[in-house]
Amino acid sequence: MNGDGSAPVISPVPLMEISTGFWASKTLAVSLELGLFTLLSDGRGLTAAELAEALRISERPAEMLLTGCASLGLLQRRDGRYVNTPLADECLVPGRPYYFGGWVQMLDQRLYRAWGELERAVRTNSPTSWHPGAQAHLLDGIDPELLDVFWDAMHSLSAYSGRRLAHAVDLSGVRWLLDVGGGSGSVDIELCRCHPDLRATVFDLPEVCPIAEAKARLAGVADRIGTAPGDFLADAALPAGHDAVLLSMVLHDWDEDRVREILRKCHDALPPDGLIIISELLVNDEKTGPAPAALMSLNMLIETSGRNYTPAEYTAWLSAAGFSDPRVVWFDSPGANGAITARRP
Numbered sequence: 001m002n003g004d005g006s007a008p009v010i011s012p013v014p015l016m017e018i019s020t021g022f023w024a025s026k027t028l029a030v031s032l033e034l035g036l037f038t039l040l041s042d043g044r045g046l047t048a049a050e051l052a053e054a055l056r057i058s059e060r061p062a063e064m065l066l067t068g069c070a071s072l073g074l075l076q077r078r079d080g081r082y083v084n085t086p087l088a089d090e091c092l093v094p095g096r097p098y099y100f101g102g103w104v105q106m107l108d109q110r111l112y113r114a115w116g117e118l119e120r121a122v123r124t125n126s127p128t129s130w131h132p133g134a135q136a137h138l139l140d141g142i143d144p145e146l147l148d149v150f151w152d153a154m155h156s157l158s159a160y161s162g163r164r165l166a167h168a169v170d171l172s173g174v175r176w177l178l179d180v181g182g183g184s185g186s187v188d189i190e191l192c193r194c195h196p197d198l199r200a201t202v203f204d205l206p207e208v209c210p211i212a213e214a215k216a217r218l219a220g221v222a223d224r225i226g227t228a229p230g231d232f233l234a235d236a237a238l239p240a241g242h243d244a245v246l247l248s249m250v251l252h253d254w255d256e257d258r259v260r261e262i263l264r265k266c267h268d269a270l271p272p273d274g275l276i277i278i279s280e281l282l283v284n285d286e287k288t289g290p291a292p293a294a295l296m297s298l299n300m301l302i303e304t305s306g307r308n309y310t311p312a313e314y315t316a317w318l319s320a321a322g323f324s325d326p327r328v329v330w331f332d333s334p335g336a337n338g339a340i341t342a343r344r345p
Contacts, residue, residue, distance in 0.1 A: 022112075027068045029108035032101050036069065037084055037092040045081030098160050100334070102152030109149055114302045121302045128302045138303055151211055155184040158249065161335035162190030165248070165279050168331040169339050171195050174275060178203055178242035180232050180266065181250040185212035187279070188246075189219045202227045203239055232262060238269035245270060248279040249335050252296065253304045256317075263321040270344040276323060278314055279339040285312045293337060311340055318342045 031037065034055055040046060046054065048063035055062065066082045069075040074088045084093070091100040114129035121128045130138045139147060165187065171177075175197060179188050182202035192198050202212040202225065209227035216225040228239045238245070245266045251259050266276050281293040287310065297308035315326045323342035330338040 024072055025104075025107065025112075027065070027072065028074065029104055031065060031069055031074070032092060032104055033108075034065075036065070037074070037088045038094065040075070040082065040084045041089060041093045043083060045078060045083040047081055051082075098163075100156045100160075102149065102154075102156035103334070104156075105149050106153030110146060111299065111302070115299075118298070118302060125301075127304065130303075151184055151208075155186045155215065157335040158183070158186040159190060161249070161279070161333035162187035163194070164331045164333040165277075165336065165339060166191045166194035168329045169277055169341060171198060171244070174198060174244040176242045177201070177244045177246055178228075178239060178269065179246045179248065180238060180262070181247065182212060183208060184215045185225055185227075186215065187248045188212075188225050189216065189221055192221045192224050193219075199224045199226075201225075201239065201242065203230055203232065205229065205231060232265065233258070238265050240269050242269070242274075243271060244275040244277065246277045246279070248277075249281075251278060251314075252280055252300055252306050252308045254306045256313075258305075259309070260317055260320065263317055263323075267321045267323060267344055272344060274344045276318070276342050276344070277339055278318075278341075279336045280314075281308055281336055282314075282328075282338045282340075283308045283310050285310045290337065311338070314340045315342075 036051070039051070039054055046066075048059050048066055051057075051066060052059040052062035066075060069088075070077065070082065074085055074092070075082045076085050077083075090096055091098055092104075093099065094101060111129060114127075117128040126132060127138065130140075130142075135141055139150065142150070171191065174195075177188070177191065177198060177200045179185070179200055179202050182188060182200075182204055185200070185202045188200035188202060192200060202209065204212065204227070206229035209229050212225070212227050213222065216222040230239070232238060247262070247266070251262065254262070263276075270276065281296045283293045283297060284290065293308045300306045300308065311328045315328075318326050318340070322344065324345050326340060326342040328338060328340050
Protein backbone atom coordinates (compact mmCIF):
# COMPACT_ATOMS: atom_id res chain seq x y z
CA MET A 1 0.00 0.00 0.00
CA ASN A 2 1.03 3.61 -0.54
CA GLY A 3 1.56 5.93 2.42
CA ASP A 4 -1.99 7.28 2.07
CA GLY A 5 -3.47 3.78 2.17
CA SER A 6 -4.23 3.59 -1.54
CA ALA A 7 -3.20 0.67 -3.70
CA PRO A 8 -0.05 1.27 -5.79
CA VAL A 9 -0.59 1.98 -9.46
CA ILE A 10 1.13 -0.55 -11.66
CA SER A 11 3.44 1.20 -14.12
CA PRO A 12 3.06 0.37 -17.83
CA VAL A 13 6.74 1.17 -18.45
CA PRO A 14 7.65 -2.53 -18.93
CA LEU A 15 4.95 -2.77 -21.59
CA MET A 16 6.40 0.24 -23.37
CA GLU A 17 9.78 -1.47 -23.43
CA ILE A 18 8.31 -4.70 -24.80
CA SER A 19 6.05 -3.09 -27.40
CA THR A 20 8.78 -0.86 -28.83
CA GLY A 21 11.38 -3.60 -28.99
CA PHE A 22 11.39 -3.47 -32.77
CA TRP A 23 12.50 0.17 -32.63
CA ALA A 24 15.83 -0.96 -31.21
CA SER A 25 16.23 -3.94 -33.57
CA LYS A 26 15.52 -1.82 -36.67
CA THR A 27 17.92 0.89 -35.48
CA LEU A 28 20.63 -1.75 -35.19
CA ALA A 29 19.80 -3.37 -38.54
CA VAL A 30 19.71 -0.11 -40.49
CA SER A 31 22.95 1.11 -38.90
CA LEU A 32 24.59 -2.14 -39.90
CA GLU A 33 23.19 -1.93 -43.43
CA LEU A 34 24.53 1.60 -43.81
CA GLY A 35 27.97 0.48 -42.67
CA LEU A 36 27.98 2.80 -39.65
CA PHE A 37 30.08 0.59 -37.40
CA THR A 38 32.62 -0.04 -40.15
CA LEU A 39 32.93 3.71 -40.73
CA LEU A 40 33.73 4.15 -37.05
CA SER A 41 36.08 1.16 -36.76
CA ASP A 42 39.23 3.26 -37.22
CA GLY A 43 38.64 4.82 -33.81
CA ARG A 44 38.70 8.44 -34.98
CA GLY A 45 34.94 8.90 -34.70
CA LEU A 46 32.50 11.09 -36.60
CA THR A 47 30.21 14.01 -35.93
CA ALA A 48 26.64 14.03 -37.22
CA ALA A 49 27.68 16.39 -40.03
CA GLU A 50 30.57 14.12 -41.04
CA LEU A 51 28.35 11.04 -41.01
CA ALA A 52 25.78 12.84 -43.15
CA GLU A 53 28.47 13.66 -45.68
CA ALA A 54 29.89 10.13 -45.66
CA LEU A 55 26.46 8.52 -46.19
CA ARG A 56 25.10 11.29 -48.45
CA ILE A 57 22.10 11.82 -46.20
CA SER A 58 20.70 14.82 -44.31
CA GLU A 59 22.23 15.79 -41.01
CA ARG A 60 18.92 15.40 -39.16
CA PRO A 61 18.60 11.59 -39.61
CA ALA A 62 22.38 11.22 -39.18
CA GLU A 63 22.17 12.85 -35.75
CA MET A 64 19.11 10.79 -34.81
CA LEU A 65 20.79 7.54 -35.84
CA LEU A 66 23.93 8.32 -33.86
CA THR A 67 21.90 9.29 -30.82
CA GLY A 68 19.79 6.15 -31.11
CA CYS A 69 22.82 3.87 -31.34
CA ALA A 70 24.43 5.65 -28.39
CA SER A 71 21.29 5.11 -26.31
CA LEU A 72 21.50 1.38 -27.06
CA GLY A 73 25.09 1.12 -25.90
CA LEU A 74 26.47 0.67 -29.41
CA LEU A 75 28.20 4.07 -29.65
CA GLN A 76 29.68 6.54 -27.20
CA ARG A 77 30.65 10.20 -27.45
CA ARG A 78 34.27 11.20 -27.08
CA ASP A 79 35.32 14.84 -27.45
CA GLY A 80 32.13 15.61 -29.36
CA ARG A 81 32.55 12.70 -31.78
CA TYR A 82 30.79 9.34 -31.88
CA VAL A 83 32.89 6.17 -31.69
CA ASN A 84 32.10 2.47 -31.46
CA THR A 85 31.76 0.92 -28.03
CA PRO A 86 33.84 -2.25 -27.49
CA LEU A 87 30.70 -4.31 -28.13
CA ALA A 88 30.08 -2.72 -31.53
CA ASP A 89 33.74 -2.79 -32.48
CA GLU A 90 34.12 -6.50 -31.74
CA CYS A 91 30.73 -7.80 -32.89
CA LEU A 92 29.39 -5.41 -35.55
CA VAL A 93 32.42 -4.83 -37.79
CA PRO A 94 32.71 -7.41 -40.62
CA GLY A 95 35.77 -9.60 -40.37
CA ARG A 96 35.95 -9.64 -36.58
CA PRO A 97 36.13 -13.19 -35.09
CA TYR A 98 32.77 -12.83 -33.34
CA TYR A 99 31.00 -10.70 -35.95
CA PHE A 100 27.28 -10.87 -35.18
CA GLY A 101 26.00 -8.93 -38.16
CA GLY A 102 24.93 -12.00 -40.10
CA TRP A 103 22.35 -12.83 -37.46
CA VAL A 104 21.09 -9.25 -37.37
CA GLN A 105 20.73 -9.20 -41.15
CA MET A 106 18.90 -12.51 -41.23
CA LEU A 107 16.36 -11.36 -38.67
CA ASP A 108 15.84 -8.09 -40.52
CA GLN A 109 15.66 -9.50 -44.04
CA ARG A 110 13.96 -12.83 -43.42
CA LEU A 111 12.22 -13.05 -40.05
CA TYR A 112 10.96 -9.51 -39.46
CA ARG A 113 8.07 -9.93 -41.91
CA ALA A 114 7.38 -13.50 -40.82
CA TRP A 115 7.00 -12.36 -37.21
CA GLY A 116 4.50 -9.80 -38.46
CA GLU A 117 2.26 -12.81 -39.17
CA LEU A 118 2.71 -14.44 -35.76
CA GLU A 119 -1.03 -14.43 -35.16
CA ARG A 120 -1.54 -16.55 -38.28
CA ALA A 121 1.17 -18.95 -37.11
CA VAL A 122 -0.52 -19.27 -33.71
CA ARG A 123 -3.95 -19.84 -35.24
CA THR A 124 -2.82 -22.31 -37.92
CA ASN A 125 0.16 -23.99 -36.21
CA SER A 126 2.17 -23.59 -39.41
CA PRO A 127 5.21 -21.56 -40.53
CA THR A 128 4.94 -18.06 -41.94
CA SER A 129 8.52 -17.62 -43.16
CA TRP A 130 7.99 -20.13 -45.97
CA HIS A 131 5.16 -22.06 -47.64
CA PRO A 132 5.00 -25.78 -46.70
CA GLY A 133 2.55 -26.42 -49.54
CA ALA A 134 4.98 -25.14 -52.16
CA GLN A 135 8.42 -25.74 -50.61
CA ALA A 136 10.04 -28.93 -49.34
CA HIS A 137 11.75 -27.12 -46.45
CA LEU A 138 12.46 -23.60 -45.27
CA LEU A 139 15.53 -23.17 -47.52
CA ASP A 140 13.96 -24.72 -50.62
CA GLY A 141 13.91 -22.19 -53.45
CA ILE A 142 15.32 -19.40 -51.31
CA ASP A 143 17.06 -16.53 -53.10
CA PRO A 144 20.83 -17.28 -53.26
CA GLU A 145 21.74 -13.95 -51.68
CA LEU A 146 19.33 -14.54 -48.81
CA LEU A 147 20.71 -18.06 -48.45
CA ASP A 148 24.18 -16.55 -47.97
CA VAL A 149 22.70 -14.27 -45.32
CA PHE A 150 21.14 -17.31 -43.63
CA TRP A 151 24.45 -19.16 -43.37
CA ASP A 152 26.26 -16.04 -42.21
CA ALA A 153 23.56 -15.71 -39.54
CA MET A 154 23.99 -19.28 -38.36
CA HIS A 155 27.75 -18.77 -38.15
CA SER A 156 27.28 -15.46 -36.29
CA LEU A 157 24.91 -17.03 -33.78
CA SER A 158 27.03 -20.11 -33.16
CA ALA A 159 30.59 -18.81 -32.90
CA TYR A 160 30.50 -17.23 -29.46
CA SER A 161 28.12 -19.95 -28.26
CA GLY A 162 30.77 -22.50 -29.24
CA ARG A 163 33.37 -20.65 -27.22
CA ARG A 164 31.16 -20.73 -24.13
CA LEU A 165 30.34 -24.40 -24.68
CA ALA A 166 34.04 -25.23 -24.87
CA HIS A 167 34.54 -23.94 -21.34
CA ALA A 168 31.29 -25.31 -19.90
CA VAL A 169 31.53 -28.99 -20.89
CA ASP A 170 34.37 -31.33 -19.94
CA LEU A 171 35.88 -32.60 -23.20
CA SER A 172 39.13 -33.84 -21.70
CA GLY A 173 38.49 -37.45 -22.77
CA VAL A 174 37.17 -36.61 -26.24
CA ARG A 175 39.51 -37.00 -29.19
CA TRP A 176 37.13 -37.08 -32.17
CA LEU A 177 33.74 -35.39 -32.19
CA LEU A 178 30.89 -35.75 -34.67
CA ASP A 179 28.91 -32.53 -35.08
CA VAL A 180 25.49 -33.59 -36.36
CA GLY A 181 23.93 -30.83 -38.44
CA GLY A 182 27.08 -28.80 -37.81
CA GLY A 183 26.44 -26.24 -40.55
CA SER A 184 29.38 -23.91 -41.06
CA GLY A 185 31.42 -25.64 -38.35
CA SER A 186 31.59 -22.53 -36.18
CA VAL A 187 31.13 -24.45 -32.94
CA ASP A 188 33.80 -26.98 -33.93
CA ILE A 189 36.25 -24.18 -34.72
CA GLU A 190 35.83 -22.81 -31.20
CA LEU A 191 36.04 -26.25 -29.60
CA CYS A 192 39.24 -27.05 -31.48
CA ARG A 193 40.76 -23.70 -30.55
CA CYS A 194 40.15 -24.43 -26.87
CA HIS A 195 41.13 -28.12 -27.03
CA PRO A 196 44.34 -28.61 -29.04
CA ASP A 197 44.01 -32.42 -29.17
CA LEU A 198 40.44 -32.42 -30.46
CA ARG A 199 39.38 -33.33 -33.99
CA ALA A 200 35.87 -32.84 -35.37
CA THR A 201 33.71 -33.96 -38.27
CA VAL A 202 30.87 -31.78 -39.53
CA PHE A 203 28.03 -34.03 -40.68
CA ASP A 204 25.58 -32.07 -42.83
CA LEU A 205 23.97 -31.92 -46.25
CA PRO A 206 26.33 -32.12 -49.28
CA GLU A 207 25.71 -28.49 -50.21
CA VAL A 208 26.59 -27.33 -46.69
CA CYS A 209 29.90 -29.18 -46.27
CA PRO A 210 31.89 -26.81 -48.55
CA ILE A 211 30.81 -23.91 -46.33
CA ALA A 212 32.25 -25.66 -43.27
CA GLU A 213 35.44 -26.53 -45.14
CA ALA A 214 35.96 -22.90 -46.17
CA LYS A 215 35.36 -21.63 -42.63
CA ALA A 216 37.81 -24.19 -41.22
CA ARG A 217 40.49 -23.12 -43.69
CA LEU A 218 39.92 -19.47 -42.84
CA ALA A 219 40.26 -20.25 -39.13
CA GLY A 220 43.46 -22.25 -39.66
CA VAL A 221 42.04 -25.56 -38.38
CA ALA A 222 41.34 -27.37 -41.65
CA ASP A 223 43.75 -30.13 -40.62
CA ARG A 224 41.54 -30.92 -37.61
CA ILE A 225 38.01 -30.34 -38.92
CA GLY A 226 36.67 -32.52 -41.70
CA THR A 227 33.25 -33.01 -43.24
CA ALA A 228 30.98 -35.95 -43.98
CA PRO A 229 28.05 -35.29 -46.33
CA GLY A 230 24.76 -36.85 -45.40
CA ASP A 231 21.26 -36.35 -44.02
CA PHE A 232 20.75 -37.14 -40.35
CA LEU A 233 17.01 -37.53 -40.93
CA ALA A 234 17.05 -39.66 -44.08
CA ASP A 235 20.20 -41.73 -43.54
CA ALA A 236 19.77 -44.97 -41.64
CA ALA A 237 22.86 -44.35 -39.52
CA LEU A 238 25.32 -41.63 -38.58
CA PRO A 239 29.06 -41.89 -39.30
CA ALA A 240 30.77 -44.14 -36.75
CA GLY A 241 34.24 -43.94 -35.23
CA HIS A 242 33.74 -40.89 -33.00
CA ASP A 243 33.82 -40.83 -29.22
CA ALA A 244 31.42 -37.89 -28.87
CA VAL A 245 28.39 -36.56 -30.73
CA LEU A 246 27.34 -32.92 -30.65
CA LEU A 247 23.87 -31.56 -31.41
CA SER A 248 24.26 -27.80 -31.24
CA MET A 249 21.11 -25.75 -31.78
CA VAL A 250 19.66 -28.53 -33.95
CA LEU A 251 16.97 -30.34 -32.00
CA HIS A 252 14.71 -27.32 -31.50
CA ASP A 253 13.99 -27.48 -35.24
CA TRP A 254 12.10 -30.76 -34.91
CA ASP A 255 9.06 -32.22 -33.19
CA GLU A 256 9.35 -34.77 -30.39
CA ASP A 257 9.19 -37.85 -32.64
CA ARG A 258 12.04 -36.55 -34.79
CA VAL A 259 14.08 -35.63 -31.73
CA ARG A 260 13.70 -39.15 -30.33
CA GLU A 261 14.72 -40.62 -33.70
CA ILE A 262 17.84 -38.43 -33.89
CA LEU A 263 18.85 -39.33 -30.33
CA ARG A 264 18.50 -43.02 -31.12
CA LYS A 265 20.80 -42.66 -34.13
CA CYS A 266 23.33 -40.81 -31.98
CA HIS A 267 23.23 -43.63 -29.43
CA ASP A 268 23.82 -46.26 -32.10
CA ALA A 269 26.77 -44.30 -33.58
CA LEU A 270 28.66 -44.03 -30.29
CA PRO A 271 30.93 -46.60 -28.65
CA PRO A 272 30.49 -47.63 -25.00
CA ASP A 273 31.12 -44.62 -22.73
CA GLY A 274 30.64 -42.35 -25.74
CA LEU A 275 29.46 -38.84 -24.93
CA ILE A 276 26.45 -36.98 -26.32
CA ILE A 277 26.22 -33.19 -25.98
CA ILE A 278 23.01 -31.27 -26.60
CA SER A 279 23.58 -27.50 -26.65
CA GLU A 280 20.44 -25.35 -26.83
CA LEU A 281 18.49 -22.38 -25.58
CA LEU A 282 16.73 -24.39 -22.90
CA VAL A 283 13.29 -23.51 -21.59
CA ASN A 284 13.14 -24.06 -17.83
CA ASP A 285 11.29 -27.08 -16.48
CA GLU A 286 8.49 -24.85 -15.17
CA LYS A 287 7.99 -23.46 -18.70
CA THR A 288 8.03 -19.86 -17.51
CA GLY A 289 11.17 -18.72 -19.37
CA PRO A 290 13.84 -17.59 -19.71
CA ALA A 291 12.75 -15.07 -22.33
CA PRO A 292 15.45 -15.82 -24.98
CA ALA A 293 14.55 -19.52 -24.99
CA ALA A 294 10.79 -18.95 -24.84
CA LEU A 295 10.87 -16.42 -27.69
CA MET A 296 13.18 -18.61 -29.78
CA SER A 297 10.57 -21.30 -29.31
CA LEU A 298 7.97 -18.96 -30.83
CA ASN A 299 10.44 -18.36 -33.65
CA MET A 300 10.30 -22.10 -34.30
CA LEU A 301 6.54 -21.73 -34.69
CA ILE A 302 7.03 -19.45 -37.68
CA GLU A 303 10.02 -21.41 -39.04
CA THR A 304 9.76 -25.15 -38.28
CA SER A 305 7.74 -27.93 -36.68
CA GLY A 306 9.81 -27.79 -33.51
CA ARG A 307 10.08 -25.81 -30.30
CA ASN A 308 12.60 -25.21 -27.54
CA TYR A 309 12.57 -27.98 -24.98
CA THR A 310 13.31 -28.30 -21.27
CA PRO A 311 16.13 -30.18 -19.49
CA ALA A 312 13.53 -32.60 -18.08
CA GLU A 313 12.24 -33.41 -21.56
CA TYR A 314 15.72 -34.01 -22.95
CA THR A 315 16.68 -36.11 -19.93
CA ALA A 316 13.64 -38.36 -20.40
CA TRP A 317 14.29 -38.78 -24.13
CA LEU A 318 17.98 -39.52 -23.59
CA SER A 319 17.07 -42.22 -21.07
CA ALA A 320 14.55 -43.73 -23.48
CA ALA A 321 17.24 -43.80 -26.20
CA GLY A 322 19.56 -45.79 -23.93
CA PHE A 323 21.79 -43.06 -22.49
CA SER A 324 22.71 -42.75 -18.83
CA ASP A 325 24.22 -40.23 -16.39
CA PRO A 326 22.52 -37.10 -17.80
CA ARG A 327 23.96 -33.79 -16.60
CA VAL A 328 22.92 -30.18 -17.19
CA VAL A 329 25.34 -27.25 -17.30
CA TRP A 330 24.33 -23.63 -17.76
CA PHE A 331 26.14 -20.77 -19.46
CA ASP A 332 25.34 -17.52 -21.22
CA SER A 333 25.61 -17.02 -24.97
CA PRO A 334 23.44 -15.77 -27.87
CA GLY A 335 22.55 -19.16 -29.31
CA ALA A 336 22.52 -21.42 -26.26
CA ASN A 337 22.13 -21.07 -22.52
CA GLY A 338 23.09 -24.57 -21.51
CA ALA A 339 24.01 -28.08 -22.46
CA ILE A 340 22.89 -31.57 -21.49
CA THR A 341 25.41 -34.38 -21.61
CA ALA A 342 24.92 -38.13 -21.22
CA ARG A 343 26.86 -41.35 -21.84
CA ARG A 344 26.18 -44.51 -23.78
CA PRO A 345 26.66 -47.29 -21.18
